Structures are given as structure tokens and as C-alpha cells.
Amino acid sequence: MKFTVLLGAALLGGALFTRGATQNAGLPDTNAAASNPEAAMTALFGNPTIVKGKGFEIKRGDLDQVLAAARTNYRLANRQPPLDLEPSVLDKLIEVECLKQTATAADKAAGEVEAQRQYTNLLAQFRTQEDFEHLLKARGMTVEDLKAKALEESVAAAALKRGLGINISDDDAKSFYNTNSAEFEQPEMVHARHLLLLTIDPATHSPLTTNTVAAKRKQIEDLRARIVGGEDFGTLARQYSEDPGSKANGGELPNFARGQMLQEFEAAAFALNTNQVSDIVTTKFGYHLIKVIEKIPAKKIDFATAKDDIKELLSRRQIHKQEAAYILKLRTDLQVEILDATLKGEEAQFQAAAAAAQAAEQTGTNF
Numbered sequence: 481m482k483f484t485v486l487l488g489a490a491l492l493g494g495a496l497f498t499r500g501a502t503q504n505a506g507l508p509d510t511n512a513a514a515s516n517p518e519a520a521m522t523a524l525f526g527n528p529t530i531v532k533g534k535g536f537e538i539k540r541g542d543l544d545q546v547l548a549a550a551r552t553n554y555r556l557a558n559r560q561p562p563l564d565l566e567p568s569v570l571d572k573l574i575e576v577e578c579l580k581q582t583a584t585a586a587d588k589a590a591g592e593v594e595a596q597r598q599y600t601n602l603l604a605q606f607r608t609q610e611d612f613e614h615l616l617k618a619r620g621m622t623v624e625d626l627k628a629k630a631l632e633e634s635v636a637a638a639a640l641k642r643g644l645g646i647n648i649s650d651d652d653a654k655s656f657y658n659t660n661s662a663e664f665e666q667p668e669m670v671h672a673r674h675l676l677l678l679t680i681d682p683a684t685h686s687p688l689t690t691n692t693v694a695a696k697r698k699q700i701e702d703l704r705a706r707i708v709g710g711e712d713f714g715t716l717a718r719q720y721s722e723d724p725g726s727k728a729n730g731g732e733l734p735n736f737a738r739g740q741m742l743q744e745f746e747a748a749a750f751a752l753n754t755n756q757v758s759d760i761v762t763t764k765f766g767y768h769l770i771k772v773i774e775k776i777p778a779k780k781i782d783f784a785t786a787k788d789d790i791k792e793l794l795s796r797r798q799i800h801k802q803e804a805a806y807i808l809k810l811r812t813d814l815q816v817e818i819l820d821a822t823l824k825g826e827e828a829q830f831q832a833a834a835a836a837a838q839a840a841e842q843t844g845t846n847f
Contacts, residue, residue, distance in 0.1 A: 530823055531570070533816040536577045540820075543570055552619060556725050567830035570823060578810040579636035579643075587642060591635030598630055607714075607773070611729045614718070618728035644802050646795050653790040657783050664786055667738065669776040670749045673713055673731035675703065676723040679766040700760050700767040707757055713771045722766070735776060745770070804838060 531538035546569050554561040562568070583591070606612040616622060657664065677696045679688050687693070703720060707713050714730025721727045738746060748761045749770050758770040818824040 528819075530820045531574055531577075531816065531818050533574075533578065533581075533811070533814040535581045535814070538570075538573055538577060543573060546573065549619060549621070564826075564830050564833070567823070567826040570818075570827055571830055571834075574811065574816060575807050576632055576636040578807060578814055578816065579639040580632065581814060582643060582810065583635050583639040584642070587638040588635050590638040591631060594634040594638065595627065595630040598634070599627060605734065606729065607732060611714070611732060614728040614730070618724070640799060640803065640806070641795060644799060644806055646798050648791040648794045648798075650787065652794060653787050654783060656790050656794060657786060661780075664781040666776075666779050666781055668750075668778045669735045669737045670752075670772060671735045671774040671776065672733055672749050672752075673717060673771045673773060674723070674726065674733060674745075675700075675713070675717040675721045675731050675769045676765065677720070677767045678722045680764070682722070696767060697760075700769065704757065704760060704769055707769065707771070713757065713769075731771075732773070804835065 527539050527541040529537045530540050530543060543566070547566060550565060550569060551561055603609070603612055606615070613623065616626060677700050679693045679696055680686065681688060688696070699720070703716055707716060714732070717731030718727060721731050723731070726733055736746075736749075738750065740746070741749070742763045742765075744761055744763045745768060748758045748768075749772060752758055752770065752772040754772050754775055756772055758768070761768040761770060818827055
């Protein structure tokens with residue numbers, strides 16, 4: 481389970497508070513992070529309280545901070561944010577604050593354990609602490625920001641699970657594992673770095689001029705020669721790669737299986753041995769160099785490894801059915817009031833749309 485609420489979300493692709501998973505194609509993140517208009521607005525107009533309830537308030541700056549992170553991640557994924565991003569983020573902030581008001585000492589303790597587990601698992605996906613912090617910096621975050629938001633989320637999640645009486649047993653998880661055995665077959669995967677020089681305009685995707693493309697070709701040839709000559713791939717990727725999604729992390733990509741990357745890129749990556757550097761790979765985005773960090777053989781994930789994730793999945797399915805009504809009652813009990821008239825109207829429309837979508841879902845295929 482990756483961080484899914486507040487600033488911790490979408491560090492490795494995807495966007496805050498969107499339903500369903502975003503496929504991580506790995507190539508290319510074609511827009512650099514833009515400036516922060518939310519922070520500028522807060523600086524200009526102050527930081528008023530936009531939501532209040534018993535025991536808490538939400539400031540305009542709290543909302544702006546999360547919106548900035550969300551919009552940055554959409555830009556890096558070369559996607560447009562949904563029209564309802566602001567009310568959906570506000571809705572989630574209110575939910576977390578309401579749940580925090582109900583949290584017991586046990587919920588807080590469980591939240592601390594879970595937040596640390598998530599942080600450890602996330603950190604393990606990076607080669608070094610420095611690589612991890614480079615990526616955080618590119619997202620305008622610090623380790624302390626991430627840990628604080630993860631803790632808030634985890635405490636809220638523990639309070640929600642307790643409040644709804646969710647308790648998935650080992651037997652429940654084992655039954656799911658046996659019934660869905662094919663889901664636990666992990667295909668062969670590659671863990672790699674890449675360095676990209678674009679031959680298209682990152683904003684319009686139109687081809688660059690012939691002379692520019694020729695210069696890029698010469699540059700990628702020179703970079704390959706330097707890497708083969710002993711220079712560090714990650715260092716050169718940080719300096720020269722034009723893929724903002726992996727540049728800060730030394731070109732390192734999440735593990736990927738066949739079918740997740742562009743065909744030319746995938747074919748080259750799977751043909752390499754560990755620590756081998758590819759020849760120049762040409763795709764519709766430009767020129768790539770690839771270095772394989774690890775080849776991961778196909779295997780079946782055993783139950784002991786999958787158990788916690790299965791329990792989390794089954795818990796989420798139960799929570800999904802009950803959460804909306806429970807949070808609505810909490811909001812009423814805590815006398816939650818949205819003070820900004822525009823946000824109040826937008827959030828009401830978002831709530832109505834979400835309720836209609838859930839009602840339609842319940843008439844179809846249930847979990």
C-alpha cells in the first residue's frame with residue numbers, strides 16, 4: 481500500500497485522490513514541474529480558514545499545498561488534472577481531519593507503525609537515501625513532510641477501520657489467495673536506469689529540427705562513450721537526461737514487466753544482462769541509454785509475502801462500501817462547515833456526483 485492521501489501520494493507516478501491505478505509507462509515525463517500558483521495566491525490573499533469543525537480547522541494554505549503536489553504530478557505524468565480536483569482534495573482533507581478527531585491511542589499507535597512500514601517500503605525502492613531525497617526535492621517535499629503526512633493518513637485509516645469494524649482474518653486472506661492464485665504469478669521483470677534525450681518538443685510533441693536531432697544524436701553517442709569509459713550512469717542521467725520523472729533519481733525506473741514500456745525500449749531492456757549498458761535505443765520520444773540494475777525472474781508470490789497486501793485489499797473493499805455514510809455522519813456530528821462559498825458549492829457537487837457513482841456501482845457488479 482503506497483501513500484494515498486495528502487502529500488505522500490503519487491511520488492512514483494499517478495495523482496492524488498484519483499480512483500483506479502495510473503499505469504506507469506516510465507516514458508517520458510515530458511513536462512517539468514511548473515511554478516506554484518497556489519502558494520502565490522496564498523501569499524497575496526493570506527491564509528484564511530476555509531473549513532471548521534469541532535476540534536479542527538483547515539486553512540487555505542493546507543489545501544493549496546496538496547493541490548500544488550497533485551498538479552505537479554499530473555504535469556510530470558503529462559496528464560490534465562480532473563476538473564473536480566480541488567473539491568476532491570478538499571473532501572479528502574475534511575475526511576482525514578474528521579477521522580483524526582475520533583482516533584484512539586491504539587489508532588495512533590497503529591498509525592505510527594503503519595506509516596513507518598510504508599516509509600521503509602518506499603525507501604527500499606531507491607538505490608540510496610540520496611536518490612530518494614532527490615526525488616522528494618523535485619516534488620517540493622522533504623522527508624519530514626512525507627513522514628508527517630503519512631502519519632496523519634495512517635492514523636486516520638486506523639480510526640476508519642476501527643470505526644467500521646473492519647477485521648480481515650488470516651483465513652479470509654488465505655481463501656482469497658487460493659481462489660485467485662493466478663493473480664500472484666509475478667512475471668519476469670527488469671529494474672533499470674535510463675537516460676533520455678528528447679527529439680520531440682515536450683509541450684507539443686512535434687519533432688525537433690533536423691539539426692537539433694543530429695546534435696542530440698551526437699550528444700547521446702558521447703554520453704554512451706563516457707559511461708562505457710567508466711563514468712557513473714546515474715550521475716550523467718541526473719545531469720543530462722530530459723525525462724523529469726526519473727532524472728532526479730539518476731534515471732532509475734520502477735521495476736517493469738513486458739507490456740509496460742514502449743516496444744523498442746522493452747526489447748532492449750530485456751535483452752541486456754545485469755550492469756550492461758545498451759546501445760542507443762530510438763523511440764518516438766527520442767534517444768535512450770539503458771542500464772540494467774537487476775533482472776528479476778518470474779515467480780509466484782507466496783502467501784506469507786502476499787498476506788498483508790491481501791488483507792489491505794479486502795479491507796479496502798469493505799471500507800469502500802461503508803465509508804461514505806460513515807464519514808457523512810462524522811461530518812454532521814463534528815458540525816463541519818465549509819466557510820468559502822465557492823468551495824462549498826463545488827464540494828457539494830462533488831459529493832453528489834460521488835454518491836450517484838456509488839449508487840450506480842452497487843446496482844452493477846459488487847466487490
